[in-house]
Amino acid sequence: MAPVMPLQMAPEGKELRVTSINAGRGLTRRLIEMGFNERALVKVLNSHGRGALIVQLNDARFAISRGMAMKIMVDVA
Amino acid sequence: MGAKNHITVALAGNPNAGKTSLFNAITGSRQHVGNWPGVTVEKKVGKYTHKGIEIEVVDLPGTYSLTAYSIDEIVARDYIVEERPDVVVHIVDASNLERNLYLTTQLMELGTRVVIALNMVDIAEKRGDVIDIEKMAGFLEIPVVRTIANIGYGVTTLMDEVVKEAQKPEHHEHEIGYGKEIEKALVKLESIIKRDTHLVGIYPLRWIAVKLIEDDENIKERIEFSPVREEIEEFLAEIDTIDFEARMADKRYEAINAVLPQVLKKGEVGMTTSDMIDRVLTNKYLGIPIFLILMWGAFELTFTFATPFMDIIDLVFGHLSGWANENIEPAWLGSLIGDGIFGGVGFVLIFLPNIFILFLMLSFLEDSGYMARAAFIMDKLMYNLGLHGKSFIPLLMGFGCNIPAIMATRTIEDEKDRLITILVNPFISCGARLPVYLLLAGAFFGGQAATVIFFIYIFGIVVAVGSAKLFRSTILPGKPAPFIMELPPYRLPTLRTTVIHMWERGSMYLRKAGTIIFVFAIVIWSLSAFNGDGYIEETEKDIDEGELLVGDGAFEGKGRFTVLEDGEGTFTGTVLETVELKSGTYEKDRYYEGIELMEEEELHGDGTFEGECEFLSDEDGGRYIGEDFTVEESFAADIGHGFGPITSPLGFTWKMNTALVFGFVAKEVVVGSLGVLYGVGEDEDRVSDSMEDDKDFSPLVAFCLMLFTLLYLPCLATVPVIYKETGSVKWTGFSVGYGLVLAWLLAFVVYQVGSLMGY
Numbered sequence: 001m002a003p004v005m006p007l008q009m010a011p012e013g014k015e016l017r018v019t020s021i022n023a024g025r026g027l028t029r030r031l032i033e034m035g036f037n038e039r040a041l042v043k044v045l046n047s048h049g050r051g052a053l054i055v056q057l058n059d060a061r062f063a064i065s066r067g068m069a070m071k072i073m074v075d076v077a
Numbered sequence: 078m079g080a081k082n083h084i085t086v087a088l089a090g091n092p093n094a095g096k097t098s099l100f101n102a103i104t105g106s107r108q109h110v111g112n113w114p115g116v117t118v119e120k121k122v123g124k125y126t127h128k129g130i131e132i133e134v135v136d137l138p139g140t141y142s143l144t145a146y147s148i149d150e151i152v153a154r155d156y157i158v159e160e161r162p163d164v165v166v167h168i169v170d171a172s173n174l175e176r177n178l179y180l181t182t183q184l185m186e187l188g189t190r191v192v193i194a195l196n197m198v199d200i201a202e203k204r205g206d207v208i209d210i211e212k213m214a215g216f217l218e219i220p221v222v223r224t225i226a227n228i229g230y231g232v233t234t235l236m237d238e239v240v241k242e243a244q245k246p247e248h249h250e251h252e253i254g255y256g257k258e259i260e261k262a263l264v265k266l267e268s269i270i271k272r273d274t275h276l277v278g279i280y281p282l283r284w285i286a287v288k289l290i291e292d293d294e295n296i297k298e299r300i301e302f303s304p305v306r307e308e309i310e311e312f313l314a315e316i317d318t319i320d321f322e323a324r325m326a327d328k329r330y331e332a333i334n335a336v337l338p339q340v341l342k343k344g345e346v347g348m349t350t351s352d353m354i355d356r357v358l359t360n361k362y363l364g365i366p367i368f369l370i371l372m373w374g375a376f377e378l379t380f381t382f383a384t385p386f387m388d389i390i391d392l393v394f395g396h397l398s399g400w401a402n403e404n405i406e407p408a409w410l411g412s413l414i415g416d417g418i419f420g421g422v423g424f425v426l427i428f429l430p431n432i433f434i435l436f437l438m439l440s441f442l443e444d445s446g447y448m449a450r451a452a453f454i455m456d457k458l459m460y461n462l463g464l465h466g467k468s469f470i471p472l473l474m475g476f477g478c479n480i481p482a483i484m485a486t487r488t489i490e491d492e493k494d495r496l497i498t499i500l501v502n503p504f505i506s507c508g509a510r511l512p513v514y515l516l517l518a519g520a521f522f523g524g525q526a527a528t529v530i531f532f533i534y535i536f537g538i539v540v541a542v543g544s545a546k547l548f549r550s551t552i553l554p555g556k557p558a559p560f561i562m563e564l565p566p567y568r569l570p571t572l573r574t575t576v577i578h579m580w581e582r583g584s585m586y587l588r589k590a591g592t593i594i595f596v597f598a599i600v601i602w603s604l605s606a607f608n609g610d611g612y613i614e615e616t617e618k619d620i621d622e623g624e625l626l627v628g629d630g631a632f633e634g635k636g637r638f639t640v641l642e643d644g645e646g647t648f649t650g651t652v653l654e655t656v657e658l659k660s661g662t663y664e665k666d667r668y669y670e671g672i673e674l675m676e677e678e679e680l681h682g683d684g685t686f687e688g689e690c691e692f693l694s695d696e697d698g699g700r701y702i703g704e705d706f707t708v709e710e711s712f713a714a715d716i717g718h719g720f721g722p723i724t725s726p727l728g729f730t731w732k733m734n735t736a737l738v739f740g741f742v743a744k745e746v747v748v749g750s751l752g753v754l755y756g757v758g759e760d761e762d763r764v765s766d767s768m769e770d771d772k773d774f775s776p777l778v779a780f781c782l783m784l785f786t787l788l789y790l791p792c793l794a795t796v797p798v799i800y801k802e803t804g805s806v807k808w809t810g811f812s813v814g815y816g817l818v819l820a821w822l823l824a825f826v827v828y829q830v831g832s833l834m835g836y
Contacts, residue, residue, distance in 0.1 A: 025292065025319060026146070032326045033142040034561065035176035045352060048361055051457035052466065059173045060563055061351070063453035065466050067559030 090168035092139030205344020386430035394423030421598025444570035463549035475505030634699015650684010788820035
């Protein structure tokens with residue numbers, strides 16, 4: 001079983017799976033509506049160290065700030 | 078019920094799915110389509126007739142769901158839920174089906190008549206995706222039409238379907254099963270809600286029940302005064318709504334995923350071109366330097382490329398103004414047309430090329446998709462400055478015009494983040510302020526002009542950022558909210574769309590010149606050409622023996638010249654009494670050429686004096702050509718003098734005060750006013766000359782005037798937008814007051830320190 005980690009700490013270029021979202025109700029709903037539902041497959045394309053990330057989700061690309069990326073838990077798919 | 082001959086159609090869909098392109102394809106409008114989230118912040122309405130049926134098409138802001146987070150989404154959601162359009166065209170990005178279909182599930186639940194426009198099929202198919210439209214329509218029980226909105230493909234078929242669908246009754250049969258436990262809760266809720274006959278008429282029962290479990294703010298407000306409110310709340314308290322909601326979302330995705338593999342065969346998804354460009358443009362090390370180079374390049378082009386065009390406009394208006402002044406009778410009409418209209422308006426129009434090029438740059442950056450990346454690149458910096466990552470786009474747009482920039486803040490979900498972005502936006506130097514800098518820096522800083530202007534721009538950014546930090550630590554405490562933003566794929570904007578986009582925004586400046594600036598040029602001209610006694614005419618007359626005259630012009634003859642308090646002049650002729658002046662000592666009965674007289678100096682002589690003074694003729698009298706009641710005594714001067722006590726510590730004279738007062742209307746009016754007040758209007762060089770000749774107008778004062786213009790007030794058109802967006806008189810007042818105080822303080826410090834240092 002691969003370890004669960006926040007998206008912020010996930011390695012670049014690896015296929016990842018969303019396991020849960022550790023956020024308030026509204027934000028969780030928001031992320032799910034944007035496609036970050038459990039089991040969704042994502043990939044970090046670009047991680048600016050301590051800054052924001054670019055994440056691929058299906059065919060969409062998202063810029064996600066560090067604070068947000070800490071709330072999205074993933075494991076390596 | 079017969080066939081409807083008037084139907085309303087709403088276009089809804091995720092951000093960047095192509096709603097605005099489709100809207101344009103349907104209505105034939107040239108409405109601009111940007112390539113970043115939040116292009117449509119307000120709904121847009123267009124009308125068109127399809128096979129004899131009048132169709133009202135409403136373009137809604139992009140939204141991921143019917144639960145709204147940001148103001149632009151509230152606009153979309155409220156329209157669909159409250160206004161109940163006859164048909165909702167759901168634009169689905171074919172290259173991103175799964176996520177897009179989530180909104181479909183919500184629309185289905187609402188029971189609205191939906192037609193899916195499967196957009197950008199070309200992109201999906203080029204990649205090798207195969208989508209079975211028939212099957213998709215069958216599973217969803219919703220008509221699906223393939224479209225490529227930007228070339229107008231599929232639009233007619235789509236509208237045929239829309240018309241067909243509009244004739245059907247609303248149907249609620251296609252819904253998602255949420256599993257036994259949740260369904261039981263929904264049934265129970267429905268049975269309670271059913272007793273509120275008022276609510277039942279507005280929304281489908283099941284939808285209300287689902288939204289109640291989802292803790293939807295809007296529905297909660299709706300049941301506030303319902304007779305069954307307590308019962309609903311009691312029931313909701315019994316169940317784990319958070320868990321229910323999560324499971325419901327799961328079920329929706331499950332439903333989508335059950336359908337998807339049967340209708341979509343995915344092609345190879347490798348690294349896209351867009352990803353490759355991103356590798357470079359958003360690179361950890363290269364991102365910021367590339368951004369800075371692009372900005373600098375845009376800035377540089379705005380200035381250098383515009384010069385020849387400016388010269389041409391300048392020349393044309395110079396000739397027109399001169400012609401009007403010389404050939405139109407009576408003289409006041411000639412002056413009104415020449416100095417007022419061609420002078421004031423023409424002077425503002427000189428800067429049109431700058432504005433257009435600036436907008437061209439911004440349009441290109443927006444349309445290409447780079448703008449959203451810039452927000453990503455600057456996120457860390459913005460965060461450290463107390464600003465939200467999404468604040469960056471509105472701030473960058475502010476360089477064009479603060480109005481669309483402030484409207485663009487609607488995509489920022491967090492209220493505090495949004496408010497701060499609105500409040501600091503007016504400090505970003507908009508295009509209308511550019512002419513003021515160009516004029517003043519050009520006149521007083523010569524070769525250094527570009528550097529000075531660049532500094533003013535930077536200064537505006539520093540003030541915006543400093544203010545954001547200040548607000549964060551005082552009135553609006555807290556940290557910027559975390560953000561997530563979809564990055565659209567890059568696309569190369571066509572020259573045509575970029576130019577159209579530029580024109581649409583730049584022409585606003587042109588329209589302003591034709592309307593508000595035109596009107597105010599006349600107002601300012603009138604105020605400077607009239608006083609309590611009527612029109613201040615340039616006269617040519619003989620002065621008799623012993624007569625006293627106060628004026629601004631040329632005197633020929635023998636007499637005593639006393640320069641006015643604020644005036645100066647030159648004398649050429651024979652000095653009749655030895656006099657010691659600041660410029661030197663002049664002996665009796667000797668002839669001098671061009672003696673300079675400064676304020677309140679006096680000289681007795683026989684010859685020609687030019688300037689502002691009291692002229693007391695000797696026994697012979699003399700001849701005078703000029704304005705015997707100068708602009709100094711006009712209404713405009715009264716206004717300017719009125720503000721004297723406030724602005725004199727900043728080194729401003731009445732002319733500048735007057736210009737600033739009118740500059741509230743639109744910042745470029747400052748330039749137009751200075752043009753009219755310095756009397757020569759139409760020609761940039763000549764205004765510069767006459768400003769340089771004004772001894773109160775030093776480079777330091779010019780610099781302070783630029784600073785003040787940058788900061789002092791949002792313009793007349795921006796203030797109502799701030800009010801509309803903040804919804805608060807208090808914050809609008811704060812924005813105006815804060816700017817004024819800040820402008821005064823900074824100009825005061827710069828002027829006083831500068832004066833002490835001897836500038």
